[in-house]
Amino acid sequence: MRKRSHIVKNVISIIILIIAIVITSKIYRKYNYNDFVKSVSEIGKTNFTRDSEEKYSKMDSYKIENIDYTDAIFSQKISVIPNRPYKVTCKVKVQDVENLDNTKSGGAHISINGTTERSRTLTGTSDWQDLTFYFNSKNRTEVNIGFRLGGYSEKSKGTAWFSDFQVEVGIENTSNKWKMVCFIFPNIDVNVEVNGKQEHVNLQMTSDDIMSIRNNLSRYSTSISQICNNKMTIEYETYIISTPIRTLSYDEENGYYVSADDVYEYINSYVEKNSYDHIYVAFRMADKQKGNDILVNDWIGLGGMDYLGIGFSNIRMPDDENNYAYQYNNLFNTFPEEVFLHEFLHTLERNSKEYGYEVPALHDYKKYGYSENNIDGLKKWYADYMNCNISYAKNKIGLPSEIYTYKPANNASFTFSTKLDVFKEPKNIIEVIGNLGSRVRKMLFSHTSQDNS
């Protein structure tokens, strides 16, 4: 009798053990994020789980559920070679994703944690689709790639599922030829807030306006290589987009302007197909001279912005027939293409800093003894800036000559790409156990590797 009860006891403990293993492995499978680190901007608003039902391929998807507006990300550091184009892809599905204040820049996307570098963002509800994120490693040797629901300064609610991650390194394009594009938007039709009141603004460009944009682009493509002594050349395309711009972005310093998000839906098919290195958007907007100072803070161009990693500039036609900024005249303006050059130089200024160079600020011409000329503006300053020929403390300073070959990552860099062995999923139980063991060791021996986004 004693022997039998011993056997029964053993059988019961084995059953309990099996149940415990099954439950543990289920819990493990549901919450295992492999080597990804989860982080949130506020605690208690996000559930991170693995989903075995809603999935794209065999592997359980990674699900982020934001029950309220917040920013949530899971990310992993990967090693990169400096100055190389990289491409991160995944599959993504979204359900009821909404951004706080209806911003266009938040949602489900891929990003580099801690930076504003990101892919396009998804909102609303849609089935599995491809998501691609291009970036240039610049002077970095490590980046923290994140799959996110929210944004760098945005908050989103809803659910996003991510799956099938892949990273590729492309071939660096060292040519000094820049492929540029100018999207001309002859119509804007927007609602803006002025002194707390909604105003409707509807403006058109005239055919003369469009002609002067085209003339200046043509002048610019010649003068830029002259000014920089052929350190770079450009080729460019223009497109007239007749659909009106329907939203504007706003910041305190500049007033209203056109951001990448305001025109994404109209231009992205061109950008994806043609692999541009720089993007201009030209449009007409109100000017102070008409007593209509409601929209902008007295600028005709804005630069240093980016469109998913590609330099992005605004070219504004003032709403004023007496403004000669874009008109060639041999008595008072022989450099009407100046605004195109000036705004592109803001991108080279920004790139130089992001590659780790110290360069003078583009607006600091007075500090180095230059002044604006009535006839050709700051042409002399731009020439010395681009040729690293500004005298300062017995040295010559300006843009580094390599900067002309450092171009944004885009589709063209990936014809002959190499897939990286990162974000690997364990394939079988032995790998799962090995993976679990290595994670436990990591937890025991590293204090924290948690990153704040």
Ligand SMILES: [Zn+2]
């Ligand atoms: Zn400027």
